[in-house]
Amino acid sequence: DAGVTQSPTHLIKTRGQQVTLRCSPKSGHDTVSWYQQALGQGPQFIFQYYEEEERQRGNFPDRFSGHQFPNYSSELNVNALLLGDSALYLCASSWGDRVRRSPLHFGNGTRLTVT
Amino acid sequence: AQSVAQPEDQVNVAEGNPLTVKCTYSVSGNPYLFWYVQYPNRGLQFLLKYITGDNLVKGSYGFEAEFNKSQTSFHLKKPSALVSDSALYFCAVRMTAGNKLTFGGGTRVLVKP
Numbered sequence: 001d002a003g004v005t006q007s008p009t010h011l012i013k014t015r016g017q018q019v020t021l022r023c024s025p026k027s028g029h030d031t032v033s034w035y036q037q038a039l040g041q042g043p044q045f046i047f048q049y050y051e052e053e054e055r056q057r058g059n060f061p062d063r064f065s066g067h068q069f070p071n072y073s074s075e076l077n078v079n080a081l082l083l084g085d086s087a088l089y090l091c092a093s094s095w096g097d098r099v100r101r102s103p104l105h106f107g108n109g110t111r112l113t114v115t
Numbered sequence: 116a117q118s119v120a121q122p123e124d125q126v127n128v129a130e131g132n133p134l135t136v137k138c139t140y141s142v143s144g145n146p147y148l149f150w151y152v153q154y155p156n157r158g159l160q161f162l163l164k165y166i167t168g169d170n171l172v173k174g175s176y177g178f179e180a181e182f183n184k185s186q187t188s189f190h191l192k193k194p195s196a197l198v199s200d201s202a203l204y205f206c207a208v209r210m211t212a213g214n215k216l217t218f219g220g221g222t223r224v225l226v227k228p
Contacts, residue, residue, distance in 0.1 A: 004158070033214035042119075042205055042218030043159070056215050090158055092214060100147050100209055101166045104216065106158035 004107035025093030032074040035090040117142040121219035134196040138206030153203040
């Protein structure tokens with residue numbers, strides 16, 4: 001049973017560039033969310049996708065956008081990269097976007113370094 | 116607004132001794148509380164959750180947590196720590212439906228042989 005998979009594992013970009021990160025949810029899951037984890041901090045919620053629509057959004061600028069595909073996989077796009085965007089980006093999946101008790105399953109993350 | 120605090124940046128414990136990782140929360144309403152563990156260069160692994168009912172919740176790998184509503188706390192415990200328990204532990208709260216979890220800053224646990 002495949003868990004949450006993310007690609008790539010590591011990425012180095014230059015300020016001002018754009019980046020796309022990818023995520024495949026755990027088998028049977030239909031809801032995907034993205035988190036940013038800066039070094040030494042807890043993960044911060046970016047947004048959540050369900051039925052190919054953004055359902056919830058955290059306190060992140062519009063430079064952060066996403067997409068969910070019919071097979072439930074998802075992409076996170078970040079435009080005009082800043083040094084402060086350097087972080088571990090975590091994808092999490094669950095079943096049903098209204099189920100509070102369902103724990104999230106996390107991927108191993110993509111380490112983004114902006115130089 | 117909801118918030119989670121983990122007052123200790125690091126907890127050191129000898130192998131075989133009890134382990135406690137502290138978490139307090141601030142929310143309006145009834146929270147759903149979670150503990151996750153993170154090993155180096157890995158994502159977060161779910162340990163346990165409190166939804167309702169018994170205040171003592173048992174989870175994976177011998178961990179348990181005690182929900183205390185009056186003290187707004189959800190401390191993680193393990194009766195006998197292992198060296199392999201050395202990792203970063205996160206407490207999180209979910210108030211609304213959906214996938215938004217609010218995490219604490221994390222507590223690094225170091226179990227010495």
